[in-house]
Amino acid sequence: MAGKVKWVTDIEKSVLINNFEKRGWIQVAENEDWNFYWMSVQTIRNVFSVETGYRLSDDQIVNHFPNHYELTRKDLMVKNIKRYRKELEKEGSPLAEKDENGKYLYLDFVPVTYMLPADYNLFVEEFRKSPSSTWIMKPCGKAQGKGIFLINKLSQIKKWSRDSKTSSFVSQSTKEAYVISLYISNPLLIGGRKFDLRLYVLVSTYRPLRCYMYKLGFCRFCTVKYTPSTSELDNMFVHLTNVAIQKHGDDYNHIHGGKWTVSNLRLYLESTRGREVTSKLFDEIHWIIVQSLKAVAPVINNDKHCFECYGYDIIIDDRLKPWLIEVNASPSLTSSTANDRILKYNLINDTLNIAVPNGEIPDCKWNKSPPKEALGNYEILYDEELAQGDGPERELRSRTGQPLGPKGSRSRDSGRNVLTTWK
Amino acid sequence: GSWEKRILKSLNSMCTELSIPLARKRPVAEQKELLNKWNEMGTDEPDLSLFRPVYAPKDFLEVLINLRNPNYENGDSLSFRTHLGLIQVPLKVKDIPELKEFFVELGLNTGQLGIDDSTQVPPELFENEHVRIGQKGNVGSDIMLPRELHAIDIPLLQRPCPTNLTCLGECLPKVSDRLDVLYYEQLKTNVIQHDLLVDSLIYKDVKLTASNDDYYFVFEDYLYQVLLCFSRDTSVLGHFAYNSASPPKSYIRGKLGLEEYAVFYPPNGVIPFHGFSMYVAPLCFLYHEPSKLYRIFREMYVRFFFRLHSISSHPSGIVSLCLLFETLLQTYLPQLFYHLREIGAQPLRISFKWMVRAFSGYLATDQLLLLWDRILGYNSLEILAVLAAAVFAFRAVNLMEVTSLAAAEAVLADLSTLKVMPLLQIFLFATVT
Numbered sequence: 001m002a003g004k005v006k007w008v009t010d011i012e013k014s015v016l017i018n019n020f021e022k023r024g025w026i027q028v029a030e031n032e033d034w035n036f037y038w039m040s041v042q043t044i045r046n047v048f049s050v051e052t053g054y055r056l057s058d059d060q061i062v063n064h065f066p067n068h069y070e071l072t073r074k075d076l077m078v079k080n081i082k083r084y085r086k087e088l089e090k091e092g093s094p095l096a097e098k099d100e101n102g103k104y105l106y107l108d109f110v111p112v113t114y115m116l117p118a119d120y121n122l123f124v125e126e127f128r129k130s131p132s133s134t135w136i137m138k139p140c141g142k143a144q145g146k147g148i149f150l151i152n153k154l155s156q157i158k159k160w161s162r163d164s165k166t167s168s169f170v171s172q173s174t175k176e177a178y179v180i181s182l183y184i185s186n187p188l189l190i191g192g193r194k195f196d197l198r199l200y201v202l203v204s205t206y207r208p209l210r211c212y213m214y215k216l217g218f219c220r221f222c223t224v225k226y227t228p229s230t231s232e233l234d235n236m237f238v239h240l241t242n243v244a245i246q247k248h249g250d251d252y253n254h255i256h257g258g259k260w261t262v263s264n265l266r267l268y269l270e271s272t273r274g275r276e277v278t279s280k281l282f283d284e285i286h287w288i289i290v291q292s293l294k295a296v297a298p299v300i301n302n303d304k305h306c307f308e309c310y311g312y313d314i315i316i317d318d319r320l321k322p323w324l325i326e327v328n329a330s331p332s333l334t335s336s337t338a339n340d341r342i343l344k345y346n347l348i349n350d351t352l353n354i355a356v357p358n359g360e361i362p363d364c365k366w367n368k369s370p371p372k373e374a375l376g377n378y379e380i381l382y383d384e385e386l387a388q389g390d391g392p393e394r395e396l397r398s399r400t401g402q403p404l405g406p407k408g409s410r411s412r413d414s415g416r417n418v419l420t421t422w423k
Numbered sequence: 424g425s426w427e428k429r430i431l432k433s434l435n436s437m438c439t440e441l442s443i444p445l446a447r448k449r450p451v452a453e454q455k456e457l458l459n460k461w462n463e464m465g466t467d468e469p470d471l472s473l474f475r476p477v478y479a480p481k482d483f484l485e486v487l488i489n490l491r492n493p494n495y496e497n498g499d500s501l502s503f504r505t506h507l508g509l510i511q512v513p514l515k516v517k518d519i520p521e522l523k524e525f526f527v528e529l530g531l532n533t534g535q536l537g538i539d540d541s542t543q544v545p546p547e548l549f550e551n552e553h554v555r556i557g558q559k560g561n562v563g564s565d566i567m568l569p570r571e572l573h574a575i576d577i578p579l580l581q582r583p584c585p586t587n588l589t590c591l592g593e594c595l596p597k598v599s600d601r602l603d604v605l606y607y608e609q610l611k612t613n614v615i616q617h618d619l620l621v622d623s624l625i626y627k628d629v630k631l632t633a634s635n636d637d638y639y640f641v642f643e644d645y646l647y648q649v650l651l652c653f654s655r656d657t658s659v660l661g662h663f664a665y666n667s668a669s670p671p672k673s674y675i676r677g678k679l680g681l682e683e684y685a686v687f688y689p690p691n692g693v694i695p696f697h698g699f700s701m702y703v704a705p706l707c708f709l710y711h712e713p714s715k716l717y718r719i720f721r722e723m724y725v726r727f728f729f730r731l732h733s734i735s736s737h738p739s740g741i742v743s744l745c746l747l748f749e750t751l752l753q754t755y756l757p758q759l760f761y762h763l764r765e766i767g768a769q770p771l772r773i774s775f776k777w778m779v780r781a782f783s784g785y786l787a788t789d790q791l792l793l794l795w796d797r798i799l800g801y802n803s804l805e806i807l808a809v810l811a812a813a814v815f816a817f818r819a820v821n822l823m824e825v826t827s828l829a830a831a832e833a834v835l836a837d838l839s840t841l842k843v844m845p846l847l848q849i850f851l852f853a854t855v856t
Contacts, residue, residue, distance in 0.1 A: 191641040191707070192462050221641060224463075255635045264638060264708075267789050271709045339637060 005361055009038040013333040015344045019352060023359040035361050038063045041072075041329050048303075056305040061355060061362045064329060065206070065308050066301045071292065072310070072329035074179045075140045078113045084295035109288040110324050113181040115140075117161060123180055127154060134183040134233065139176065144332075145242035150183060150233040184323055187226065188316040190260075190268065194226040195219040196241045197262065197314040197322075200331065201289055201381065202351055204368045206302040208384035211293055212354065213286065215377045216343055219265050221258040223251035243336055257336040269320075277320055285314060285322045290382045292324055304364045307355040309347070350376030426486050426734065430694055431671045433477050438620055445620045445673055445688055454615050461611070464626075464647040476628060476697035480779040483696070483732060484509075484772070487742055490734070507764060508749030509771045514736055516747040519755060522809060523851055526801065529844070531852050600715070607714035610652035617655075621689045625650045628695055633704045638788050642707035646700050649717050653724075659691035662725040667735040693729070698776075701783035702728050705791050723795075727804055731779050739804035744778050745771055747808040752815060759819050768828035773835055774811040781807060782838070790843045797847075810843065813850035817841070 005025040009016055016038055020027070028034050039047070039062060046052050048066035056062070070076050085107045088096035097105045114123040116137070127135070132152070137160070139147040151157060157180075187194045200214035220241040232238050237249045246258055269278040289312055311331025315323045333348070335341035353374050356362050369383075380386075438445055449457070488509045517525060614622075629646045633639040639646075653659065663670050670692025672685045703720050710716035730739045737743065752760045752770055763770050777785050781804070782794060797806050815822065818834055825831045 192644055193641060195641075253635065253640060256637045256640050258640075260637070260641055264788065268708050272711045 003361060005035045005356065005359065006033060007036045007038070008032075008034045010040050010043050011038060011330075011333065015333050015335065015341065015348050018345065019348045022349075023352070025359070035059050036061050036356060041068070044068070048301075056303075056364075058364050059361050060305055061364060062306055063308060063355070065203075065306045066303055067299070068308055068329045070299050071296045072327050073140050074113075074138055074326050075115050075177060077292070077296070077327060078110060078179065079115075080299060081107075081110055081292060081295045084291075106287075107291060109284075109291065109322065111181040111184060113179050116157075116178040116180050118177070120157075120161075123157075124154065134185050135180050136183045136239075137178050137180050139178055141177075145236070145240045145245040148236070148240060150239060151180075152233065184315050184317055186318045188318050188320065189226050190219075190221075190265075192226065193221045193224075194239070194241065195221045195260070196325065197265075197285070197312075197316070198331070199262075199285070199289070199312040199314060200347055201293075201310045201312055202307065202354060202378060203293060203310070204307050204354060205304075206293070206297045206300045209290075209293055209297050210368065210383050210385070211290070211381045212375065212378035213289070213381040214347060214350070215262075215379060216346070217262040218343070219260040219262065220246070221260060222246065223249040223253075223258060243332070247336065255337060257340060259337065259340065273320065281316065281320045281322060286381060288314075288322060288324050292327065293382070307351075309351050346377060350378050354378060426483075427668060427671060430477055431673075434620070434671075434694060435673075437475070437477075447618050449616060449618050453618075457615050461615075461648065462644055464644055476631070477624065477694055479697040480776045483741075483779065484775045487734070487745060490742065506746075506750065507753060507760070508746070509769050510742065510746045510749055512736075512742055512746070514743050514746055516738070516743055516750055517805065519751070519851065522805070525803075526806070526809075526847075526851060529797075529847055529851060531848055603714045603718050604712075607652060607717050610655050610717075611648075613655040614651045619654060619689055621654050621695065622651060624695055625654065625700070628697060629700045632698055632784065633700050636704070636784060639701075639704035639707065639784075642704060645707050645713060645716060646703055648713045649703050649720055650695070650700060652717055653721065654689045654691050654693070654695075656691045656721065657687075659693060659721065659725060660687060662729055663692060666729055666733050667737075668729075668733040693724075696732060698780050698784070701780050705783055705788055705795065708788055708792065726802075727798060728781065730804060731781060741779065744804060744808040745775065747805060748774055748778070748811050751808065751812040755812075756816055756819060759815065759822055762823055763831060766826050766828070766831075768825070768831040770815055772828065773832055774815070777811055777814075777838075778807045782810065785838045786841060786843065787839045790841065794843050806847070809850065810847060813846040814838065814841065816850050817846055 005023065006028040007020045007025045008028060008030050009020075010030070020036075025036070030037075037043075037047075037060070041064060044062065044064040044066065047054070047056075047062065070080055085096060085104060088107070095106050099105055112126060114120075114126070116123065127133075134150055134152045137149050137151060137157075151160075197217060197219055199217035202212040202214070204210050204212070220243060222238060222241055223246055224235065224237040226238055236245055240246070241258075243257065243259075246252055252258065266278060266282070269281065308329065309331065311328035313325040313328070315325055317323065333344055335344055352359070353376055354370050357366070357370055357374065434445075488511070490510070490512050523530075625647065629643060629650070633646055634643050660670055670687045671689075671694060673688035674685055702724065703716075706716055706720055706723070710719060727739065730737060731741050731744075733740065734742060749760075749771055760770065781798070782791055785791075786794065794806065794810065798804055814835065821834045822831055825834060
């Protein structure tokens with residue numbers, strides 16, 4: 001009998017609950033039989049933990065992969081990307097080609113990053129190479145801009161490490177580990193302000209990799225004018241774009257919330273910088289997202305009960321190069337403005353349409369390739385099965401903008417099933 | 424004449440009420456401070472609660488509704504007496520056949536930027552089509568020419584800009600970028616040295632409009648930079664030579680009424696009304712350097728935008744646009760027109776604000792730029808009235824169901840999803856008349 005989907009959530013957000021109710025699904029308690037559980041990252045840990053973990057049955061779906069943190073923890077993401085590059089290099093893949101300075105031509109999309117305290121010596125070596133640069137310290141396990149600070153002197157790091165060692169209540173567990181990354185001190189400014197991109201990416205399976213890009217991403221603007229001046233290093237309103245930070249600023253506007261649609265960004269860049277470079281930028285953004293997913297695909301537990309909607313944070317520098325900053329496993333579902341509410345409601349709606357086809361009781365053994373009509377505002381970003389046959393040679397050729405077809409036209413037809421021109 | 428006096432009086436009385444001078448020289452310290460925060464004026468929060476916009480579009484509409492032609496009382500033109508709209512001044516406006524001829528390039532058989540570039544048409548095919556139109560280059564305005572040439576030179580899909588507005592710079596008399604910068608810097612110095620009452624009005628207007636706008640808030644600081652300089656730019660006065668309005672005057676303290684002590688106030692002769700900054704905001708998408716942005720905005724203002732808040736009989740003047748809009752609706756959508764009129768929702772009461780702002784703040788930016796591009800290309804604002812009528816036509820089914828002005832306004836509240844070019848085409852060329 002085709003019954004109704006029974007749902008649970010431990011995140012009380014109206015954009016979720018309204019979507020479940022719209023589908024006529026039935027809310028049940030966590031300890032009852034459920035088909036769909038939209039859970040926090042804390043809960044997913046318990047569901048799949050060795051001690052408490054229990055077997056999910058074929059009609060149960062959850063919104064995280066068991067070890068999503070391979071991608072969504074700042075330190076592990078960097079570790080996996082470094083490993084991925086090395087593997088490609090060992091294989092002699094053309095993707096791993098380097099320039100004369102030893103920089104990867106196509107895989108250099110994460111700012112130079114070290115783990116602290118583990119990589120301290122490596123960091124110092126790098127720091128001394130360019131002592132005038134600014135670095136950003138982020139705790140590995142925290143979100144929303146918590147615990148972040150900027151430094152531009154080695155003494156500041158020494159002080160930090162002394163403080164955290166002597167401080168009796170801070171445990172030295174891995175959770176207190178930090179990553180230190182080279183700060184992008186030349187961000188692209190619009191209207192004099194710094195911003196980053198929040199893009200939503202849905203992964204329905206890692207092996208084979210199938211991922212979707214949400215068309216309606218947005219830029220998050222700082223409320224205060226950007227200045228690279230070191231005197232403002234501790235003014236987080238200048239540097240961090242997180243809404244959780246910015247909304248406490250005096251100039252936070254509750255009508256637009258400092259959010260600007262990606263389509264505005266595209267129009268602005270096409271007008272002021274040109275179409276060609278704008279398309280290249282967006283192609284590169286798609287490229288780095290796919291590469292980051294490919295980097296973690298071998299280590300992710302590709303559990304068939306799982307899907308995941310990630311929040312990608314990307315910063316564009318003033319030479320229009322995109323940088324991957326981090327990936328969030330639980331992108332905020334809080335609505336800061338009316339438009340935000342609509343966007344997030346639709347995001348969940350379109351996500352559910354792909355993860356739970358037709359709103360029917362799920363069968364996790366289905367082939368996970370929904371018809372095109374069901375995608376809503378999602379577009380296929382990469383489909384490993386479809387891309388098979390395209391070797392890395394072809395992938396790279398298109399990435400570097402070399403002619404793909406006759407006349408070198410950027411025909412959208414040949415790649416209809418996939419998003420960008422490089423695949 | 425009396426409208427101009429009223430605005431000036433309102434400005435003067437605000438000035439007296441708040442005991443703020445119309446203009447004063449800034450003390451040196453203040454000059455320095457302003458110079459330092461030139462690029463972030465938006466972060467300043469002066470108390471502007473006592474300031475109010477001098478007038479809003481709806482006040483202006485009341486003035487236009489009460490316009491009468493004294494020579495036309497008991498006029499015998501039957502055709503005009505049947506005009507049931509709000510505008511009661513008989514002016515000659517185009518009908519659809521004339522508009523079709525005027526806007527012939529917008530026809531269904533011509534490839535259109537803003538329609539055909541977004542579909543799956545093979546790009547090569549469309550390029551050729553565009554080149555063909557480019558070569559036709561027959562629209563008789565002088566701005567059109569370089570623009571069409573541009574279309575020939577660079578195939579559409581490789582063009583650096585999504586709209587021809589970007590090319591406006593190239594259509595203007597050649598002035599070097601360096602001169603642009605010099606000119607702009609001079610105005611900036613003037614802003615730094617003198618404080619004007621209108622500055623607060625500009626500040627207030629930006630805060631009330633663009634700062635809250637989803638599309639334009641990022642450009643808040645650019646708007647101050649452009650608008651403050653604009654108010655000091657006496658070259659803007661030049662447009663009064665072909666504007667039937669006259670610039671407001673003020674008198675140096677103690678010399679009231681003595682013509683030789685009369686000065687134009689503000690120096691550019693333009694008192695900003697509520698929403699004025701929206702004439703600049705969309706251009707921020709196209710120009711990165713304030714000096715260039717400034718020059719393009721000034722050009723757009725003295726060519727077109729001043730007509731949207733000056734009373735004149737010019738075909739692009741606001742009175743003619745209102746009349747054109749009402750006539751189009753009454754003639755081609757009579758049922759809708761009468762229905763709305765019956766329920767007390769005169770269509771012009773809704774569409775007036777769109778036209779006064781040239782749709783800025785109502786349409787999505789890409790669509791708005793396509794529209795302004797056509798204004799430039801045809802050297803006419805009449806397209807605003809046509810689009811306003813086309814929007815009503817597009818929503819006609821829903822509008823026929825409403826029973827109040829508020830409900831009609833609700834139906835037309837969100838224009839941000841509209842596609843300008845198809846709407847115009849359908850209204851002009853695909854409606855059976």
